[in-house]
Amino acid sequence: MKKLMLGNEAVARGAYEAGVTVVSSYPGTPSTEITENIVKYDNIYVEWAPNEKVAAEVAVGAATGGARAMSCMKHVGLNVMADPVFTISYRGINGGLVFCVADDPGMHSSQNEQDSRHYAEAAKILMLEPSDSGECRDFTKLAYELSEKYDTPVFLRLHTRVSHSQSLVEELEPVDYRLKDYEKNPGKNVMTPANAIRAHVRVEERMAKLSELANTTDVNRIEDNGSKIGVITSGISYMYSKEALGDSVNYLKLGMVYPLPKKLIKDFAAKCDKVYVIEELDPFIENFCRQIGVDVIGKDVFTLLGEYTPAMIKKQVLGVDPVENIVMDEDAPVRPPVMCAGCPHRGTYYVLKKLGLNVFGDIGCYTLGANAPLSAMDTNLCMGAAIGEAHGIGKARGNDFAKTAVSVIGDSTFIHSGITGLINMVYNKSINTVLILDNSITGMTGHQDNPTTGYTIRKEPTKQVNLITLCKGIGVDSISVVDPFDVKGLTKTLKEETAKEEPSVIIVQRPCALLPEMRKTYSGHCVITDKCRKCKMCMQLGCPAISVDGGTVKIDTTQCNGCGLCENVCPFGAIEKED
Amino acid sequence: MNIMIVGVGGQGTLLASRILGRVAIKAGFDVKISEVHGMSQRGGSVTTYVKYGDKVYSPIIDKGEADIILAFEMLEALRAVPFLKIGGKMIANTQEINPMPVITGAAKYPADIEKKISKKLNLQAVDALALAKQAGTIKAVNVVLIGLLAKSTDVAKQIWLETIRETVPEKFVDLNLKAFELGYNI
Numbered sequence: 001m002k003k004l005m006l007g008n009e010a011v012a013r014g015a016y017e018a019g020v021t022v023v024s025s026y027p028g029t030p031s032t033e034i035t036e037n038i039v040k041y042d043n044i045y046v047e048w049a050p051n052e053k054v055a056a057e058v059a060v061g062a063a064t065g066g067a068r069a070m071s072c073m074k075h076v077g078l079n080v081m082a083d084p085v086f087t088i089s090y091r092g093i094n095g096g097l098v099f100c101v102a103d104d105p106g107m108h109s110s111q112n113e114q115d116s117r118h119y120a121e122a123a124k125i126l127m128l129e130p131s132d133s134g135e136c137r138d139f140t141k142l143a144y145e146l147s148e149k150y151d152t153p154v155f156l157r158l159h160t161r162v163s164h165s166q167s168l169v170e171e172l173e174p175v176d177y178r179l180k181d182y183e184k185n186p187g188k189n190v191m192t193p194a195n196a197i198r199a200h201v202r203v204e205e206r207m208a209k210l211s212e213l214a215n216t217t218d219v220n221r222i223e224d225n226g227s228k229i230g231v232i233t234s235g236i237s238y239m240y241s242k243e244a245l246g247d248s249v250n251y252l253k254l255g256m257v258y259p260l261p262k263k264l265i266k267d268f269a270a271k272c273d274k275v276y277v278i279e280e281l282d283p284f285i286e287n288f289c290r291q292i293g294v295d296v297i298g299k300d301v302f303t304l305l306g307e308y309t310p311a312m313i314k315k316q317v318l319g320v321d322p323v324e325n326i327v328m329d330e331d332a333p334v335r336p337p338v339m340c341a342g343c344p345h346r347g348t349y350y351v352l353k354k355l356g357l358n359v360f361g362d363i364g365c366y367t368l369g370a371n372a373p374l375s376a377m378d379t380n381l382c383m384g385a386a387i388g389e390a391h392g393i394g395k396a397r398g399n400d401f402a403k404t405a406v407s408v409i410g411d412s413t414f415i416h417s418g419i420t421g422l423i424n425m426v427y428n429k430s431i432n433t434v435l436i437l438d439n440s441i442t443g444m445t446g447h448q449d450n451p452t453t454g455y456t457i458r459k460e461p462t463k464q465v466n467l468i469t470l471c472k473g474i475g476v477d478s479i480s481v482v483d484p485f486d487v488k489g490l491t492k493t494l495k496e497e498t499a500k501e502e503p504s505v506i507i508v509q510r511p512c513a514l515l516p517e518m519r520k521t522y523s524g525h526c527v528i529t530d531k532c533r534k535c536k537m538c539m540q541l542g543c544p545a546i547s548v549d550g551g552t553v554k555i556d557t558t559q560c561n562g563c564g565l566c567e568n569v570c571p572f573g574a575i576e577k578e579d
Numbered sequence: 580m581n582i583m584i585v586g587v588g589g590q591g592t593l594l595a596s597r598i599l600g601r602v603a604i605k606a607g608f609d610v611k612i613s614e615v616h617g618m619s620q621r622g623g624s625v626t627t628y629v630k631y632g633d634k635v636y637s638p639i640i641d642k643g644e645a646d647i648i649l650a651f652e653m654l655e656a657l658r659a660v661p662f663l664k665i666g667g668k669m670i671a672n673t674q675e676i677n678p679m680p681v682i683t684g685a686a687k688y689p690a691d692i693e694k695k696i697s698k699k700l701n702l703q704a705v706d707a708l709a710l711a712k713q714a715g716t717i718k719a720v721n722v723v724l725i726g727l728l729a730k731s732t733d734v735a736k737q738i739w740l741e742t743i744r745e746t747v748p749e750k751f752v753d754l755n756l757k758a759f760e761l762g763y764n765i
């Protein structure tokens with residue numbers, strides 16, 4: 001029977017059916033549910049790695065050892081894993097190796113909208129791109145066949161609307177994949193210059209073969225509707241094009257987006273008067289077409305920015321205006337994401353703002369501290385950058401400034417790539433203060449365990465990184481642990497630590513309010529009593545449960561979880577807990 | 580059939596779209612659902628699209644193309660209006676949740692949204708929160724709304740009931756069926 005599956009779930013299914021036995025990933029929207037769905041299959045070893053580079057290396061090791069292996073990440077995760085990826089392209093594999101990379105055009109949950117296809121070209125790695133869940137499953141399996149046949153890692157390129165859309169998939173039986181033998185083969189697996197020079201020759205030979213394959217593979221297919229207009233497209237853009245243009249044009253649907261099929265494109269274009277390339281983000285297919293002398297219409301009419309829609313394709317290709325729609329005379333105010341009621345990060349930012357510090361931030365739920373009314377974060381960049389940035393600005397502006405420049409970084413982010421930044425800070429004699437916001441989970445991406453939580457992805461108890469000993473080992477002498485809801489205590493610690501002529505770490509510790517253990521801990525809700533003098537201090541917390549109605553401060557009991565932070569900041573003791 | 584479900588992160592819109600998707604399969608259609616995960620689930624605006632028919636290509640719905648919009652919150656209902664097909668129907672829960680710009684005073688929560696939308700289109704506004712309470716828990720708001728929606732589609736009621744039974748955890752089945760009926764029988 002066919003089942004509705006998320007694209008990500010279908011990739012996991014494909015991995016299972018292909019006989020994959022090792023999966024190592026780091027979470028990142030929109031890729032996370034691939035690895036989470038792998039957990040369903042007991043015979044697959046699956047793990048959250050501390051970051052994408054480690055995850056890729058684990059998958060490489062498993063594939064070298066003869067297993068079919070996978071590693072999944074969001075597009076920016078590919079930046080982190082790029083180093084091993086470029087060279088495993090030279091080494092080749094033993095068991096099949098697939099890297100699933102999920103792009104996020106429109107930036108639903110990302111800090112940029114980079115186009116991962118450039119990595120395929122730069123690293124000379126075959127890339128497949130499915131359009132729906134059925135293809136997610138099929139292409140995953142195909143990826144393993146091609147990986148082994150051509151001795152190459154393979155990229156599976158996903159997209160928010162493919163990863164997070166559900167469509168029908170027929171479940172099939174898994175293939176009987178047997179672990180291949182592991183043989184020592186330094187000529188292939190040790191990338192000294194001499195071996196790498198030979199490996200590069202193999203890579204170019206492989207690319208020539210794959211370029212040929214691109215012309216004949218089933219996943220690159222022509223749909224000839226007898227039109228004089230041709231559309232070359234792939235992935236979700238194919239679905240948008242089909243919806244918009246139906247059978248009124250011919251299609252060249254590319255399931256393999258790198259390498260691209262020279263002959264197939266030329267033959268397709270030769271039968272059309274006009275050829276459009278419809279692809280979100282960069283003109284990747286378009287540039288290739290121009291390179292091989294095929295004249296196409298692409299980014300001159302389609303935007304480089306964000307997501308496409310069927311309506312915009314219809315307009316550009318057929319000249320048909322979008323359907324009419326109802327217009328309201330009034331704009332709806334925006335509803336940006338906010339820290340949840342009870343979020344531990346709220347206490348931290350409340351204090352940081354009070355103290356007027358320069359806050360170098362990072363990526364996670366705590367990025368929301370940049371938004372009003374907390375407005376207490378100056379920058380963020382990529383995972384781990386908070387510490388390096390604060391160190392850098394301290395070196396630029398001197399130690400007096402460094403005393404005002406603090407880093408905030410989440411537990412998962414610190415483990416991901418903050419540790420090296422901290423080592424640098426200590427080694428190169430900075431005096432900044434680093435706040436590790438330890439909410440006992442990887443929050444932003446939906447509650448994944450990490451090395452600081454003490455549990456594996458399968459919820460088995462395991463060793464837990466001790467942040468205090470870790471920081472001590474790095475050479476930080478001034479380490480404190482504070483509860484972010486202890487507003488007075490955190491204020492005092494921050495004042496003391498930032499004044500010191502040495503680097504400090506403050507571990508700000510309180511579990512995420514959405515964790516089951518905390519849901520049990522918090523109970524009831526807070527109410528404003530008649531002691532309220534309307535000073536609105538509590539409004540500075542930016543809690544979604546607290547608002548002002550006609551001058552009176554109110555707490556929405558359907559949203560409040562009774563965390564009690566507002567009680568701690570009220571100067572008049574006017575907030576009380578109720579059951 | 581194009582159905583758009585809008586609400587605020589955390590309101591349970593995902594369960595609603597999943598029930599709807601399963602219903603459409605049982606009724607023999609091709610189905611696509613586009614969900615939102617990640618950042619906006621943190622109390623931001625969330626939109627899911629459910630499309631079913633003989634063959635569905637794009638998982639998303641353009642402006643002017645939703646046959647039905649199911650809104651879990653009034654401001655989100657207002658925001659979603661341009662997506663409704665001319666002649667389409669909107670079902671909205673009258674609950675109002677202030678977004679942060681309103682809380683901080685940077686923006687005002689629009690007044691009389693129900694009246695304003697009703698002037699422009701076919702709106703059925705219901706206090707689903709009250710009905711959910713009546714069913715036993717405010718968490719059942721999404722199933723009350725599903726009940727309302729069911730009434731506006733041409734899929735047999737039996738299929739909806741069956742799907743709810745299969746989708747929600749066993750100990751909550753009765754509660755959810757009650758919530759469904761409360762929505763369905765308005």
Ligand SMILES: Cc1ncc(C[n+]2csc(CCOP(=O)(O)OP(=O)(O)O)c2C)c(N)n1
Nearest residue numbers: 028363364365366410411412413442443444
């Ligand atoms: C290189 C990279 N990988 C993954 C992500 C996705 N991502 C964003 S925030 C985050 C985790 C944040 O967890 P933590 O640091 O514990 O903070 P929390 O959200 O719990 O506050 C992840 C995995 C990313 N942005 N960049």
